[in-house]
Amino acid sequence: MFSKACEYGIKATIFIVLKSHEGKRVNPKEIAKEIDSPEAFTAKILQALVRHEVIVSVKGTYGGFEIDKDKISTIKLADAVRAIDGDSIFNGCGLGLKSCDEDHPCPVHDKFKDIRDALKNMLEQTSFEELAFNIKSGASFLKL
Amino acid sequence: MFSKACEYGIKATIFIVLKSHEGKRVNPKEIAKEIDSPEAFTAKILQALVRHEVIVSVKGTYGGFEIDKDKISTIKLADAVRAIDGDSIFNGCGLGLKSCDEDHPCPVHDKFKDIRDALKNMLEQTSFEELAFNIKSGASFLKL
DNA sequence: CTTATTTAAGACAAATTTATCCTAAATAAA
DNA sequence: TTTATTTAGGATAAATTTGTCTTAAATAAG
Ligand code: SF4
Ligand code: SF4
Helix, strand or coil, X not given: CCCHHHHHHHHHHHHHHHXXXXXXCECHHHHHHHHCCCHHHHHHHHHHHHHCCCCEEECCCCCEEECCCCCHHHCEHHXXXXXXXXXXXXXXXXXXXXXXXXXXXXXXXXXXXXXXXXXHHHHHHCEHHHHHHHHHCCCCCCCC | CCCHHHHHHHHHHHHHHHHHHCCCCECHHHHHXXXXXXXXXXXXXXXXXXXXXXXXXXXXXXXXXXXXXXXXHHCEHHHHHHHHHXXXXXXXXXXXXXXXXXXXXXXXXXXXXXXXXXXXXXXXXCEHHHHHHXXXXXXXXXXX
């Protein structure tokens, strides 16, 4: 479904939201430990999230990654997915014809479109704040 | 979503269904041309479909790949997907935790489960015969 | 039985994704 | 300003997926 990079990116963003709520910044080491991911690879993914303005980085002592407090509630799953995997999951799908449209669809188009749209809606409607809240309350987990 | 191999496998199976309806066998060359895929790689995928008993192979002169006529209507998208990509798409998902269950879910579990189940249902309910019929009627296409 | 034909299988190669490592650039503290 | 700290970026490596090629095995026709 998602690339490994995207999975790490989503988990990392949830953790950063969690920490940003407390007004704290986090570094790649801490993040990788928390989400059980390879540290250097995670750092690369964080760079991509910064470039796409999903998260913010601060260099130097006491630096790290964070999210603007008043922006936290606006970030959706789709933002992280788009930053890392692009939007192929939103428009490309099924049998991956080179140039497909409603008038020249692949055989699974009608069946597939509904699933793809449901996925798209879910990703665009689910906020990281909501996901982070469930971690905090112990309803869900970032590793194991 | 699906691997390239799985995409080719699905298209190939649709084409084989189409030909089997006419009582004809097809070889990898013909299949690859029809679905616009690399021939040798497609041959490998056909082997996997044979091993998983989705299609049947006949060696020697006038040999090729086919599907038992009375079995055609029973084959579902899920059969080909399982044969090639395994069942990770049916149970693994979301953030890919190592050992996840309802009691120890990842943060996206609740959101994700619905999509995954919808996908699973679609794959298990859609028959290749139905897809092949749409090709035949010109409602959908295998390439371009 | 012999031969031509076709799939099966395994070794190999290319491309992509995942992951690591080292150095540069930025920044804040002292 | 100097130094310590931290992210950014590029080179490299490992693993996986995608793709090719050659030979073996099976089978039907003649
Ligand atoms: S035709 Fe429809 S289902 Fe098939 S690849 Fe294009 S958008 Fe996806
Ligand atoms: S969505 Fe549910 S089943 Fe999928 S990885 Fe997360 S916890 Fe596991």
